[in-house]
Amino acid sequence: MAAQNHVHEKPSADRINTVVSELQTMFGDRLTTNMTVREQHANTTTWVKPQPADAVVYPETTEEVSSIVKLCAANRVPVIPFGTGTSFEGHVNAPYGGICVDTSRMNNILDIYAEDLNCRIQPGVTREELNDYLRDKGLFFPIDPGANAAIGGMVGTRASGTNAVRYGTMKDNVLSLTVVLPNGDIVKTASRAKKSSAGYDLTRLFVGSEGTLGIITEIVLKLHGQPEAISAAICPFPTVKHACDAVIAAIQYGIPVARMELMDEFTVRSLNDYSKLDLPVSPLLLLEFHGTEPSVKEQAELFGEIAAEYEGGPFSWTVKPEERSKLWKARHDAFWAVKLLRPGVKDVPTDICVPISRLAECVDETRRDLDESNLLGPIFGHAGDGNFHINLLIDMDDADEVARMKAFMERMVHRAIDMEGTCTGEHGIGQEKRKYLEIEYGREALDLMLTIKKAIDPLNIMNPGKIVTWQEK
Amino acid sequence: MAAQNHVHEKPSADRINTVVSELQTMFGDRLTTNMTVREQHANTTTWVKPQPADAVVYPETTEEVSSIVKLCAANRVPVIPFGTGTSFEGHVNAPYGGICVDTSRMNNILDIYAEDLNCRIQPGVTREELNDYLRDKGLFFPIDPGANAAIGGMVGTRASGTNAVRYGTMKDNVLSLTVVLPNGDIVKTASRAKKSSAGYDLTRLFVGSEGTLGIITEIVLKLHGQPEAISAAICPFPTVKHACDAVIAAIQYGIPVARMELMDEFTVRSLNDYSKLDLPVSPLLLLEFHGTEPSVKEQAELFGEIAAEYEGGPFSWTVKPEERSKLWKARHDAFWAVKLLRPGVKDVPTDICVPISRLAECVDETRRDLDESNLLGPIFGHAGDGNFHINLLIDMDDADEVARMKAFMERMVHRAIDMEGTCTGEHGIGQEKRKYLEIEYGREALDLMLTIKKAIDPLNIMNPGKIVTWQEK
Numbered sequence: 028m029a030a031q032n033h034v035h036e037k038p039s040a041d042r043i044n045t046v047v048s049e050l051q052t053m054f055g056d057r058l059t060t061n062m063t064v065r066e067q068h069a070n071t072t073t074w075v076k077p078q079p080a081d082a083v084v085y086p087e088t089t090e091e092v093s094s095i096v097k098l099c100a101a102n103r104v105p106v107i108p109f110g111t112g113t114s115f116e117g118h119v120n121a122p123y124g125g126i127c128v129d130t131s132r133m134n135n136i137l138d139i140y141a142e143d144l145n146c147r148i149q150p151g152v153t154r155e156e157l158n159d160y161l162r163d164k165g166l167f168f169p170i171d172p173g174a175n176a177a178i179g180g181m182v183g184t185r186a187s188g189t190n191a192v193r194y195g196t197m198k199d200n201v202l203s204l205t206v207v208l209p210n211g212d213i214v215k216t217a218s219r220a221k222k223s224s225a226g227y228d229l230t231r232l233f234v235g236s237e238g239t240l241g242i243i244t245e246i247v248l249k250l251h252g253q254p255e256a257i258s259a260a261i262c263p264f265p266t267v268k269h270a271c272d273a274v275i276a277a278i279q280y281g282i283p284v285a286r287m288e289l290m291d292e293f294t295v296r297s298l299n300d301y302s303k304l305d306l307p308v309s310p311l312l313l314l315e316f317h318g319t320e321p322s323v324k325e326q327a328e329l330f331g332e333i334a335a336e337y338e339g340g341p342f343s344w345t346v347k348p349e350e351r352s353k354l355w356k357a358r359h360d361a362f363w364a365v366k367l368l369r370p371g372v373k374d375v376p377t378d379i380c381v382p383i384s385r386l387a388e389c390v391d392e393t394r395r396d397l398d399e400s401n402l403l404g405p406i407f408g409h410a411g412d413g414n415f416h417i418n419l420l421i422d423m424d425d426a427d428e429v430a431r432m433k434a435f436m437e438r439m440v441h442r443a444i445d446m447e448g449t450c451t452g453e454h455g456i457g458q459e460k461r462k463y464l465e466i467e468y469g470r471e472a473l474d475l476m477l478t479i480k481k482a483i484d485p486l487n488i489m490n491p492g493k494i495v496t497w498q499e500k
Numbered sequence: 501m502a503a504q505n506h507v508h509e510k511p512s513a514d515r516i517n518t519v520v521s522e523l524q525t526m527f528g529d530r531l532t533t534n535m536t537v538r539e540q541h542a543n544t545t546t547w548v549k550p551q552p553a554d555a556v557v558y559p560e561t562t563e564e565v566s567s568i569v570k571l572c573a574a575n576r577v578p579v580i581p582f583g584t585g586t587s588f589e590g591h592v593n594a595p596y597g598g599i600c601v602d603t604s605r606m607n608n609i610l611d612i613y614a615e616d617l618n619c620r621i622q623p624g625v626t627r628e629e630l631n632d633y634l635r636d637k638g639l640f641f642p643i644d645p646g647a648n649a650a651i652g653g654m655v656g657t658r659a660s661g662t663n664a665v666r667y668g669t670m671k672d673n674v675l676s677l678t679v680v681l682p683n684g685d686i687v688k689t690a691s692r693a694k695k696s697s698a699g700y701d702l703t704r705l706f707v708g709s710e711g712t713l714g715i716i717t718e719i720v721l722k723l724h725g726q727p728e729a730i731s732a733a734i735c736p737f738p739t740v741k742h743a744c745d746a747v748i749a750a751i752q753y754g755i756p757v758a759r760m761e762l763m764d765e766f767t768v769r770s771l772n773d774y775s776k777l778d779l780p781v782s783p784l785l786l787l788e789f790h791g792t793e794p795s796v797k798e799q800a801e802l803f804g805e806i807a808a809e810y811e812g813g814p815f816s817w818t819v820k821p822e823e824r825s826k827l828w829k830a831r832h833d834a835f836w837a838v839k840l841l842r843p844g845v846k847d848v849p850t851d852i853c854v855p856i857s858r859l860a861e862c863v864d865e866t867r868r869d870l871d872e873s874n875l876l877g878p879i880f881g882h883a884g885d886g887n888f889h890i891n892l893l894i895d896m897d898d899a900d901e902v903a904r905m906k907a908f909m910e911r912m913v914h915r916a917i918d919m920e921g922t923c924t925g926e927h928g929i930g931q932e933k934r935k936y937l938e939i940e941y942g943r944e945a946l947d948l949m950l951t952i953k954k955a956i957d958p959l960n961i962m963n964p965g966k967i968v969t970w971q972e973k
Contacts, residue, residue: 142857185697212944220853221885223922224658231704252754281725380693384615412694449696471685482955
């Protein structure tokens with residue numbers, strides 16, 4: 028288990044000072060060592076304890092990023108890429124200090140290729156900025172993690188969201204990347220062709236690599252035409268199992284459902300309290316269908332028939348935008364509704380993903396475990412992908428509760444892996460889930476990941492302490 | 501350009517003999533050194549000159565493959581993975597000798613997970629075998645390169661085919677792999693969950709790696725529900741540009757076309773001669789739509805309207821199976837029709853892929869170049885992906901013609917790359933397209949591929965001389 032013990036040490040103050048002072052010369056007021064800024068960059072929406080970098084720098088071009096990385100490589104100082112800091116697993120922490128490279132000023136939309144349904148952007152563009160820009164062009168970008176994340180960060184964590192069941196994840200929606208490697212080399216991973224068999228899949232090597240193999244400085248993303256029509260639906264089921272069976276049947280039938288979100292009874296109950304709704308207190312599916320007018324009608328009706336077979340109902344659907352918004356507001360309110368059950372405590376989100384045949388069983392066992400552990404949290408998720416979340420509400424000052432939370436999370440991961448699933452569907456590994464990689468993949472596969480990391484980043488300067496770590500000799 | 505000069509040498513006869521004699525003990529009559537068999541394994545459907553391995557072995561399990569690889573690693577003898585040998589670019593050649601690992605006896609379908617829409621198979625299962633097996637289960641596997649290839653080989657070359665515009669390529673349809681690494685380690689690349697953010701994307705690292713990083717011994721594939729209804733359509737257009745514009749419009753409109761195949765005028769003319777048809781002699785699109793009865797009707801009619809906007813027509817569509825078969829027979833006959841224009845010569849297939857906005861221009865320039873080069877070949881392809889093929893008909897004994905062919909192919913690749921495309925959309929790099937990788941990706945990206953290859957296969961025993969090569973010190 029040597030690879031799980033990282034004994035890397037912080038660079039000496041001399042080396043840090045050399046890099047910071049050179050960067051000051053190069054970047055002027057686009058370099059800061061202000062402690063508040065550094066702490067913000069190590070801890071935004073996560074419960075993981077902040078470990079600030081020694082400085083934060085704001086490059087604007089690929090070449091500037093390359094010069095930062097070259098300087099850090101020459102002095103063996105860590106480089107921590109930063110988008111919006113909305114990840115959950117400690118991805119932006121700097122356990123060995125170093126330079127935080129904030130890409131927020133690299134936020135230009137460079138090209139829209141409407142005919143090819145793709146675009147070229149800088150990594151600091153957020154998903155909402157991109158969609159605002161695309162709105163009057165009849166195009167959209169479907170990947171929607173909860174936060175308004177920077178697209179660069181979404182590439183890094185292989186993000187997905189509610190639309191993944193139809194449109195895939197970041198893995199499926201990135202055509203090509205420009206990456207600054209740990210030696211400062213600038214690499215373009217692919218052409219703008221829709222597909223290619225030309226050599227190793229460098230694009231997918233970087234998607235999900237969490238900044239540990241390089242910094243993404245340009246992205247070619249697939250886009251999609253805005254659907255002519257959208258219908259939304261809501262349907263309660265007697266049990267989570269009934270809801271999941273309906274999901275499986277709909278997918279097998281080939282209904283191209285765009286969104287298929289599950290909320291458990293606990294979540295629905297809190298929502299009714301919070302939003303003064305009278306949703307039936309039972310597991311609930313929220314759905315969305317994209318297509319032409321006749322097609323979204325057909326899809327919704329077909330799903331209604333399938334839901335009835337699995338004792339779902341009353342099933343209601345609509346194409347009216349205001350009614351659709353109301354339905355989806357419920358989904359978004361869930362987060363706040365549950366937060367208010369216990370104000371002032373920390374929100375600890377975690378996620379796993381299992382084959383959908385095991386989803387109901389996994390959700391039920393997890394809910395039971397949650398209750399038995401005397402922990403509070405809604406279960407909701409992307410049922411069509413077998414991916415679900417719990418946002419635990421934890422008093423981080425209560426050592427016993429924190430211990431129960433950690434034990435619960437560990438059981439949750441083991442449960443997923445035992446069901447042929449994964450320890451994270453969309454949040455990533457970061458610092459907190461490193462220990463599960465060997466359990467999920469086995470020693471040999473983890474060694475392969477280490478081999479890749481060591482070959483591409485032999486000095487271990489790129490976001491060290493994330494995904495894979497090793498004991499230096 | 502050192503990396504493009506491989507000066508690897510064949511292992512000594514002693515080392516080869518040691519390995520062959522050990523394998524004989526282990527595998528008995530599942531090991532052969534018969535020259536006819538060895539030559540068949542180096543050259544099946546390709547025009548590339550055969551370079552036979554020293555022996556062919558037929559393992560049946562992952563563990564057997566691992567023991568072969570360990571033995572070869574210990575003696576530094578090359579290992580060449582073999583499926584059905586239907587690739588085009590010399591992937592199964594053994595330029596440095598070694599052991600050909602024929603996976604044809606690893607042809608078991610291990611598990612069908614109908615609810616999860618995936619299955620676990622051995623790599624020697626062919627795509628037709630899989631679909632025959634799935635037929636009465638209401639499922640199908642959509643990736644269809646022309647040949648009845650082994651799925652393991654399709655993983656290796658990142659294959660696609662006519663359905664890719666809707667269902668993606670092998671990259672999108674492989675969930676997980678079991679791989680024997682160059683050191684004999686057995687690695688599982690992912691769980692059976694539909695998505696994951698857990699560490700590096702090992703699955704995509706091997707998809708398209710052409711056996712140069714390991715041998716695939718088990719595959720978890722995504723499956724799809726058989727569509728309730730299928731409609732097929734045919735539509736001539738005045739020019740390739742008009743046809744491509746209709747394709748672009750259909751994709752932008754969001755019509756989920758399953759197949760969208762382009763044939764150029766030359767191809768149609770030969771087809772009329774060969775099959776006694778009276779297709780309009782002009783560029784032609786063949787289409788297929790999958791969905792419910794009303795949906796395939798709607799899709800076909802919508803496409804008809806779009807085609808009319810781009811002067812396409814007469815547009816005819818049908819849901820009747822016998823009429824559908826007739827339409828698609830035309831597509832499949834194209835290959836034979838053109839072959840008969842010049843019997844006895846070699847068929848030399850090649851492919852490129854460009855952003856679809858450039859497809860018409862690329863096809864037109866390529867046709868002009870073909871005619872000016874006095875070469876014969878149909879242009880047809882997967883218009884929805886921007887991917888097209890030419891099957892050149894070449895007298896390989898005519899040195900001048902071969903020289904013209906090679907110069908033409910080189911211009912074709914440069915044209916694709918200049919249009920932000922790739923030197924191969926689905927055939928792969930093998931031996932013949934190695935020289936284009938640096939042109940397409942640049943030196944730094946090619947160095948990154950080399951870094952990966954050297955780290956994972958430091959002895960360079962896995963299918964050496966394919967994709968990336970380097971000069972030994």
